[in-house]
Amino acid sequence: MTHDSTQRFTDRVTDYVKYRPGYPREVVTFLHDTCGLAEGAHVADIGAGTGISAQLLLEAGHPVVAVEPNQAMRAAADAWLSHYAGYASIAGTAEATKLGTASVDLVIAAQAFHWFDPVAAREEFARILKPRGLVALLWNSRLLEGSAFLAGYEALLRRFSEDYQSIAERYADDESMAEWFGDGLTHNARLPNAQRLDFEGLKGRLMSSSYAPKVGHPNHEPMVAALCELFDRTAQDGTVEFVYETRVYAGSAQR
Secondary structure, eight states: OOHHHHHTTGGGHHHHHHHSOOOOTHHHHIIIIITOOOTTOOEEEETOTTSHHHHHHHHTTOOEEEEOSOHHHHHHHHHHHTTSTTEEEEOOOSSOOOOOTTOEEEEEEESOGGGSOHHHHHHHHHHHEEEEEEEEEEEEEEOSSSSHHHHHHHHHHHHHOSSHHHHHTTSOOHHHHHHHHGGGEEEEEEEEEEEEEOHHHHHHHHHTSTTSOOTTSTTHHHHHHHHHHHHHHHOBTTBEEEEEEEEEEEEOSOO
């Protein structure tokens, strides 16, 4: 993680907490039933952000340590999740987690891996995992087409965001995950996920993205106006459907 990547979300925490989607419970079912994750296995959530993915594992009964370099996001996770007996957090990065050697059964990274140094992260994951430990990398991938809203939202990002395309190109696909895991890739899954958002929720979802122009940027007001027009044109019963495919890749950090 570079300093820039660890700080990109500092002033977007409120929107991130309120408007980012969760992950389907089927992710945990997949990890247990398909990948063989034991009940109560210890988890390190790398790049845990505000704790959305950590909560999923905590609710399933797993102790989770949230590793997050951004103080504001880590504080949000602490405020949200500290009532779970199995929750802990640490100021660390994917490349230097500060966790003990062979201390966890599962490493997860949700919506975060594209910010990591892939080689250094794999070495660190291999160090902190117990023998036969598991890595699971997951993303909520927004569908780019399939409805007038989805297509219009993608066009809006390409029009108004100056670095959307460069960041989108970092997201992993099947080929890059096969390359990163090598022979260690054992399982993958694609699971449906969706949000229904009113305009306030849609605007908040947009502004939770690190590439969305902020207040004061010359593209911000035109972008919000275009978002309002898109919502008015495509909403049904006062909401739009933000559709995702949750992609999960699981295997060993050892190549």
